[in-house]
Amino acid sequence: MKKIAKVTLTTLFVLAVWSASSYAGMVSGTVKFDGAAPEAAVISMDADPTCAGAHSESVLSEEVVVGDAGALQNVFVYVKEGLEGQTFDTPSTPVTLDQKGCQYKPHVFGVQVGQPVDIINSDPTLHNVHGLPKNSKEFNLGMPIPGMRVKRKFDSAEVMVKFKCDVHPWMNAYVGVVSHPFFSTTGSDGSFEIKDLPAGSYVLEAWHEKYGTQTMNVTVDDAAPQSASFTFTG
Amino acid sequence: MPGKSPSLYDLKKTTVWFAISSLVLLISLVAMVLEDSTREWKHWQKEFVTYSREKAEGELQKARKAVDQKKLAALEAQLVEAHMSANEQKSKVRELEKETAALAIKITQTTMRYQNEKQFQDSDRYFLEEHRLHHEDEQAAEFAKRMEERAPVIDSLKRDLEGLQAEDDARKESINEITQKARELTRQIQQLTESITRLESTVKKLSPNVATAILNAPMLDFMKPTLQIQQIVLENLYDDYFFKKSNKVDRCTTCHLGIDQTGFEDAPKPFQTHPRLELFLSANSPHPAETFGCTTCHGGSGQSVSFTTAAHTPQSDEQAAEWKKDYGWREMTHAISKMLPLSYTEASCTKCHGGVVDVPQAPKLAEGRRLARTYGCAGCHKIEGFEKQWKVGPSLEHVQSKLEPDWIIRWLMNPKEFRASTKMPRIFHLENTSDVKSAEKSDASIAGIAAYLMKNSDPIALGSLPTKGNPEAGEALVKEVGCLGCHTAAGVDANNFGPELTGLGSKVTPEWLYAWLKDPKHYSSETRMPNMRLSNEEAAHITAYLLEDRNEKFESIRLPIVKSEVVDGLAMMFLKGRLRYDDAQAKLNAMSAQERLEFIGEKTIVHQGCFGCHTIHGFEDTKPIGTELTDEGSKDVHKLDFGLIHLDHTRQAWFYQKLKEPRIFDRGKEKVYHEKLRMPDFGFNDDQAERLTTFLLSLQKEDIPLEMSKQLDLREQEIERGRYLVAKFNCQGCHTLDGQEGKVRKVFDDAGNAPPLLTGEGKKVDGGWLYDFLEKPVTIRPWLSYRMPTFEFDEESLTHIVRYFENLSEVPISYKDDTPKPTAENIEAGKKLFKAFQCIKCHKSNPEPGLSASFLAPDLVMTKSRLRPDWVVEWLMDPQALQEGTMMPTFFYDGQSPMPEILGGDALRQSEAIRDYLWLFNAEEAHGAAQPQVPQAG
Structure with a gap:
């Protein structure tokens, strides 16, 4: 009898531990823009004929990109609070930032602390990629040769770090540097997805270049995906 | 039997008196010993021992917790095991040891034989060479043969020896192997518990024990007590006791026991660590305690060892009350040197740091000195070291081309009515001149000054504006060309170096302002306002913008009615000072009403010392009116007139009060108008008054030996010359330079558009080029809207500025041609x-x-x-x-x-x-x- 109880208890305990650690949650949702989308400004690239020549149509600013049904693109969503004291492996696969047609691709993205950012110049003109972090060391790298690549890492978390090109003042990009892998950037449909989040309570933050930040509390407790949606107004 | 000898004293009485006096002596001895053993400093030293012990105990506990107990236990277990296994092999060790002992004998024997043979060989070599020299071939051959025979013996002995040593090494190695593990473990354990052992010994040392109790016991503490007075004797510094100078002795460390040690930062007073040990007290700081002591900077009586007699000075009344309650503190009313309250300690820096624009690392004093320069204290008060001070007010030589007399009158009534941020102080209508009679006299004096200035200034040629400016364009220009590098204007407050640009529409004409903007030196050759090289249109736009702003409240101030009898009364008062009554009256009668007004104006300018800040015709060589302040910081307190008001009798309290309410010391006094206090009211706020008080306290002279005070080397002197010019022309209003951020930079969102940083400029640019550039600026960065103005520096200033930059970057003067010689x-x-x-x-x-x-x-x-x-x-x-x-x-x-x-x-x-x-x-x-x-x- 005693033995049975012991076995049962042990099994229960193991199950409890197993369920807490291996049932990882998912948070997904969409970011919407409420109201009439502002008209995107046309970027004049006349100052550098190489840039102007790379586009057949007029180039629009990526500051506010609103898709169908108010889907807001380029919003960086990440876990802001709730993971304190935990450490995560740093991925060695780099995130790519391309300078193509005198624009940064992507315009907004995320990276983990210590994870390399592979910066490429695909244009036959001089770019300088000027990273302006406050918590890590600032850098300003001239990339005069087409096809050049350079890797850079950030030492500390910071949301967001701005990149700019001093040669082409219209060029900028933003990277969210976080200490964990739980972040996502909204695509053209305004959706984001954060996977494999351990059970717990968190504060999510959504950042937009023009409209600032919003936060939301989410509790992840089982396998059912948690949904979270943000709405920005102009 | 001889009779009782006659006695001069009564034995019984004597005995009684002797007993009484012995008793009294005994009691006083006990009292003395008691008194001595309860001295204040002994109390603090005992407290310090207790505090240090508790601190060490706390650290010990932490250290114990910090030690990885699991690791320690594991190591200890391993050690026990290692000892056990070593014990098991004891017999083997003993065997090995015996063998090494036997080997040692063999080694010694073999070594001796080997050395003997070598000596024989050397001896034979000698004989061989001797015989060969004397051509005794036979003998030589004999020795050669002997040597040849011996050589293999030596070789074999050497080999034997090596073999023996190898055997010995092997045995020792084996012994080592058996005991090594235990030794290594012991070392690891020691390493792990090192801090614990150290702290334990500290705690033990600080714990009460019989030995220290005996050493510190009353009557026995003359031998080698652990509680004793600590003192620093300063070889090169002296205390002046009026007729005798003696070496400075500071005993402050008797109670301030943790003052030079790290780790007591959070300790209660008096044990707290001194702030910034890298700068003060520590042996490798620029101010080691052994050389400078404590009272050199803090003041106070260094020889005293009680809280009160050391002349501690509280910061505030609240602190005084607290001290009275906690330490029985009372003020040392007659002490020669009282301690400076902590907030004024920086005042002592100038004792050794002279000849500099700003004393390094003394922010409050630096601010005070900056205020003294900005407000032009040296205009009225002679201050050594401020001889080169520029006049802070504008020149009035051509004032009739700039201002209307009515404006001058309204301005003098109360300058702050026109511009709250003005540095011009209020001179008239203050508390000691607010009665009706004085006010009438003040009004007459003001009208007199205006009349004098109109008469005694020369007009300048003012052209007309080429075009009517556009105020909007003007506003943009004010923000873009660089006005904000000195002036607060267009709602942007980054610099308040020059006057705030408000209300100008109520003050000057478009013609004057236009001419001023185009070429400031045309109006005033001494002005610090640089030429911005504005085009005619630009100057017209700015003129239009600045004149848009009017101060209607100021314009509507009613002009005072000046009574002729008051003017006459004042004129007579001035005349009677030099003439007999009848002559004075005759002179007055000979003057017209306008002349009388101008006369009292002239006399008022002398009386109030306006020429201290403004250049005025007729006062080019007049001596300033204020008290000399060179030694003000060490002036006897009783030489300061505290009047009838209640105030602490300290220099700092008096200076502060004087700066805040300069006329207060006339309160309750009966004085005639022209004998009243004249110090004007600058409207200083509390911070400014405190900083200026620090500056005033710093004006003191003390005999500090040359080798102890900071001597500037040539490089530092050249830097200081540059700093003076940088301060005078406000270079740091725009440029980041010499460790200070350019003030206007914060206005720019994009740092790329702000005036350039000049850190390291001396290393960057060619000296000759810099000279030419400063003389005649050219565009380097075409994208900047800010312009480097033309200051019209003279050759000497230009050289000083170039050398300043080069010296800051530690660039030596070089005549070497450094032009690249490329391949x-x-x-x-x-x-x-x-x-x-x-x-x-x-x-x-x-x-x-x-x-x-x-x-x-x-x-x-x-x-x-x-x-x-x-x-x-x-x-x-x-x-x-x-x-x-x-x-x-x-x-x-x-x-x-x-x-x-x-x-x-x-x-x-x-x-x-x-x-x-x-x-x-x-x-x-x-x-x-x-x-x-x-x-x-x-």
């Missing part, structure tokens, strides 16, 4: 790199208009005349290292070149090649380089 290979490589890196993309010679700021960088044709060759290479290698945030990118990241085929891909050689090419770069090259290139296919 053809370098020039070719430089040119290729210049093209590959597309330098011309931003560094255009004639940029087409309309390009945004970031497209533009300095014209490189200027490089060879402007920059130092070494700097150019350093800059090319890593621009961010020299100027954080610069738009100039590096092409050699992590020291690697992206062009491996040029000059072996060596970043340094490539940088030098670019530099060499730039030294040949001229307008033609620039034009060629700027031609559009066919982009290469990526």
Whole structure:
């Protein structure tokens, strides 16, 4: 009898531990823009004929990109609070930032602390990629040769770090540097997805270049995906 | 039997008196011992021992917790095991030890034999050589043979010896192996518990024990007590006791026991650590306690060992009350030197740090000195070291071309009514001149000054405006050309160096302002306002904008009615000072009403000392009116007139009060008008008054030996000369320089548009070029709207400023030609790199208009005349290292070149090649380089 109880208890305990650690949650949702989308400004690239020549149509600013049904693109969503004291492996696969047609691709993205950012110049003109972090060391790298690549890492978390090109003042990009892998950037449909989040309570933050930040509390407790949606107004 | 000898004293009485006096002596002895053993400092030393012990105990506990107990236990278990296994092999060890002992004998024997044989060999060699020298061949052959025979013996002995030693080593190694583990473990355990052992011994040392109790016991403490007075005797510094000077002795450390130790930062007073030990007290700081002591800076009676007699001075009344309650403190009313309250300690820095614009590391004093310069204290008060002070107010030599007399009258009534931020103090209508009679006299004096100034100033030629300016364009210009580098204007407050630009529509005419903007020196040759090289249109726009703002409240101030009898009364008062009554009256009668007004104006200017700040015709050589302040900080307190008001009798309290309410010391006194206190009211706030008080307290003279005070070397002197000019012309209003951020920079969102940083400028630019540039600025950064003004410096100032920059960057004077002498290979490589890196993309010679700021960088044709060759290479290698945030990118990241085929891909050689090419770069090259290139296919 005693033995049975012991076995049962042990099994229960193991199950409890197993369920807490291996049932990882998912948070997904969409970011919407409420109201009439502002008209995107046309970027004049006349100052550098190489840039102007790379586009057949007029180039629009990526500051506010609103898709169908108010889907807001380029919003960086990440876990802001709730993971304190935990450490995560740093991925060695780099995130790519391309300078193509005198624009940064992507315009907004995320990276983990210590994870390399592979910066490429695909244009036959001089770019300088000027990273302006406050918590890590600032850098300003001239990339005069087409096809050049350079890797850079950030030492500390910071949301967001701005990149700019001093040669082409219209060029900028933003990277969210976080200490964990739980972040996502909204695509053209305004959706984001954060996977494999351990059970717990968190504060999510959504950042937009023009409209600032919003936060939301989410509790992840089982396998059912948690949904979270943000709405920005102009 | 002889009779009782006659006695002069009564034995019984004597005995009684003797007993009484013995008793009294005994009691007083006990009282003395008791008193001595309860002295204040002994109490603090005992407290310190207790505090230190508790602190060490706390640390011990922490250290114990910090030790990895599991690891320790494991190590200890291993140690026990190691000892056990060593014990098991004891017999083997003993056996080995025996063998080594036996071997040792053998080794000694063999060594001796070996050495003997070697000696024989040496001896035979000697004889062989001797015989050979004397051609005794036979004997020589004999010795040669003997040597030959012995050689193998020596060799074999040596081999034996080596064999024996190897055997010995092997045995020792075996013993070692058996005991080594235990030793290694013991070492590891010791390492792990090192801090615990150290702290335990500290705690033990600090714990009460019989030995220290005996050493400190009353009557026994003359031998070697652990509680004793600590003192620092200062060899080169003296205390002045009026007729005798004696070496300064500071006993402060008797109670301030943790003052020079780290770790007592949070300890209660008096044990707290002194702030900034890297600067004070520690032996390798610039102010070691052994050399400077404590009272040199803090004041107070260094020899005293009680809280009260050391002359501690409280910061505030609350602190005084607290001290009275806690320590029975009372003020040492008659002490020669009382301690400075902590908030004023910086005042002592100037005892040793003279001849500098700002005393380093003394922010409050520096602020105080800056205020004294800004408000022109030295205009009225002679202060040694301030001889070069410029006049802070504008020149009034041509004032009739600038102002209306009514404006002057309203202004003098109360300058702050026109502009709250003005530095002009209020002189009239203050508390001691607020009664009706005094007010009438003040009104008459003001009208007199206005009349005098109108009469005694020369007009200047003012042209008319070429065009009616556009105020909106003017506002933009005020924000863009650089006015904000000195003035608060257009709602932007970054600098309040020059006057705030408000209400000018109520003050000056368009013609005057236009002429002033175009060329300030035309109106006033001494003005510090530089020439902004404004075009006629620009000047007209700014004029239009600045004159839009009027101060209607000020304009509506009613002008006072000046009664002729008051004017006459004042005139008579001034005349009677020099003449007999009848003569005075006659002189007055000879004057017209206007002349009388001008006369009292002139006399009022003398009386109030207006010429201290303003250049006024007729007062070019008049002596300033204020008390000399050179020694004010050490002035006897009883020489200060505290009047009838209740105030602490300290210098700092008096200075502070005087600065806040200068006329308060007349309160309750009966004085005639012209005998009343004259110090004007500057409207200082509490902070300003405290900083200026620190400055005043710093004005003291003490005999500090030359070797103890800071002596500026040539480089430092040249830097100070530059700093004086930098302060005078407010270079740091725009530029980051000498460790201070340019004040106007915060106005800019994009740092690329702000005036350039000048950190390291001396190393960057050529001295000769800088001289020319300062004399006649040229455009370097065409994208900046801010203009470097033309200051019209004289040759001496220009040289001082150039040397200042060079000295800040530690660039020595050099006559060596440092022009690069490039090789053809370098020039070719430089040119290729210049093209590959597309330098011309931003560094255009004639940029087409309309390009945004970031497209533009300095014209490189200027490089060879402007920059130092070494700097150019350093800059090319890593621009961010020299100027954080610069738009100039590096092409050699992590020291690697992206062009491996040029000059072996060596970043340094490539940088030098670019530099060499730039030294040949001229307008033609620039034009060629700027031609559009066919982009290469990526």
